[in-house]
Amino acid sequence: EDQVTQSPEALRLQEGESSSLNCSYTVSGLRGLFWYRQDPGKGPEFLFTLYSAGEEKEKERLKATLTKKESFLHITAPKPEDSATYLCAVQDFTGGGNKLTFGTGTQLKVEL
């Protein structure tokens, strides 16, 4: 059974204070690791897919990296508009339907 653990549960940063969110995973065979952003009262918004260890992807102030056991979402010089819950999910090669297993998320608050 696939498992995803995200840490910390909550993170408070000052504007401009860089940090990283962690996603540890256990999966029989990783097909893909996904990062989503979720704002209060809205559906998750897709950010990145990573497929193999060593892969990195960037979007504005966000950079996602992947190892064989975990993924990091690095936030450089965050702004208040980066405040959201960040969700990590994994997909394996077993079964059908390209199903995702989600972590419980990291709630990020960026203050002025």
Added chain:
Amino acid sequence: NAGVTQTPKFRILKIGQSMTLQCTQDMNHNYMYWYRQDPGMGLKLIYYSVGAGITDKGEVPNGYNVSRSTTEDFPLRLELAAPSQTSVYFCASSYGGSGKNEQFFGPGTRLTVL
């Protein structure tokens, strides 16, 4: 492109009532999914479909039913609503082909069962 749309946005049900949550996507995606999200619990898969006429159970299917008669629509049916079904429900879709596995989510339906 509206993406994934869900109706209603909010609903209050009494115990034992039934309702259907509607989901439509206009991206011509083959795969569609229903999740529920409870505080501190993460998203849990209820049912999914890999194409019209094909559905399968996810992690938490009890108390729910689905059908997929068209590529665009994937309604979720709640029969005999219970307080344990109070949650936020999200529909999602994905292309389903290799290399395009990301799922795109709708805005959600917040359901309260009293």
